[in-house]
Amino acid sequence: MKSIRIGSGAGYAGDRLEPSLELIEKGNLDYISYECLAERTIAIGQQAKLKDPSKGYNGLLEYRMERALPLCWEHKVKLITNMGSANPQAAAAKCVEIAKKHGLTGMKIACVTGDDLLPVIDKYMDTQVWETGEPLSKLPGEIVSANAYMGVEGILKALDQGADVVITGRVADPAIFMAPAIHEFGWSLEDWDKLGKGTIMGHLLECGGQVTGGYFAEPGKKDVPGVGHLGFPIIEIAEDGSFFVTKVPEAGGMVTVETCSEQICYEIHDPENYLTPDVVADCKQIAFTEVEKDKIAVTGITGKPKTETFKCSIGYRDCYIGDGEISYGGPGCLARAKLALEIMKERLELVAPGAFDELKFDLIGCNSLYWNPDYSYDEPSEVRVRVAGRAKTKAVADLVPNEVEALYTNGPAGGCGAVKRTRDIVSVASILVSRYDVKPQVQVFEV
């Protein structure tokens, strides 16, 4: 039975490069896909594109492609990525430039667009927002981006036209891993069981090292060999949709039933109904079997028909968040840190009464990660005070970090290591749009 090998080149926008190069060189791959787009990334990309029409794609695109494109060409590996972010066309143009520089004559580079709904966003103003339950028109800030999560359709068109490299904007994460299987095996786009299997395969790959022993180690309980040179995962999938997860033997990390179990649950919500643009995948009965060391067979996945809607992420200007930190150590540090928080509460009430939408007062080392009114903590050897505040203007938000820093000369004894920052916050809201409103388009450029 025919099978192909698909590697995961990145699990997030800023992921390491060398594990992906190791995969291209030693993984005997047919395809490698780089997943580089979080919920908010594209909104930030859209703002960069507004300032400069040749920008708006992933900031590491050039760094990655300079190394990956020549290696892919040499080893006959096709590359798919959502690094196009808010500007897949500009990203493709940059890749063509890089490919030319390296003499990769004949390489076909495609971009997939159609996810950007910002030009037509006005027609959705009455659509209900998931997060608020109110119409889109009631969002508190200016909308800066609107991108639908597309499925495999555009990537398939690009592969059908012979593309060696496919660059997309917003698509569902599993789609960039599943599209090669559909293309190579000629699966029907209504073969729900196979698409279910392909989608869960993509889900296991989409976070890179998280299935090969990354985000897993717990010394003494869950030890991971070679975690400092962690390898990225490979999936070998057959024509019938059966597949196994593995890695390059010399790479660090491990693929076990436990690493796969943690990753299958990751962000999946209802395992019986994993909603994607291409299929509703069902992995409630999933099972992992160790075939040999670092080779896990995956079974028990089915699929159900896709829904009529696409999720669309809306980026909007939300607020400003200012935060500052300062440390206290040695005997009595907890009492001094608590005094620092009391001073901060008084100061903020004095300089900007009622001006903050929300404030948070943390004792890092005691209660910053878990705030439970019943939770008790012992006196640590050092404690870090942190105060964060959200406001509608930068001037107000700035008051929080400035007041934290002023604790040096105006606060309790021995304050040290203060830092401060204020961030301009673009938030994300979600709506559902008709899948028929989203039309993927493909352009192919030959080097």
Next chain:
Amino acid sequence: MKLWEIAHSRTGDKGNISNVSLIAYDPKDFALIREKVTPERVKEHFKGMVHGEVVRYELPNIHALNFVMYAALGGGVTRSLSVDMHGKGLSSYLLDMEI
């Protein structure tokens, strides 16, 4: 004992929703965590942090529970004032639960 002794966990996020898994190391312990770690118990454990509903799903063949906790991330990763905007540390807090 703490859940940490018999189970492992990982957290992910979508907007203001946290997804925390709980996987028994030994399949024999699945019945125990299924009985003890109810959605109500989890909601109480995350008092002060999780303000919405807690829904529990099961993946029996990998002896895992999957908890979806609503209104759990201070407004979501983009606007949360927490040090841990994604709530990624919530898995470690779940494993601190005494059963």
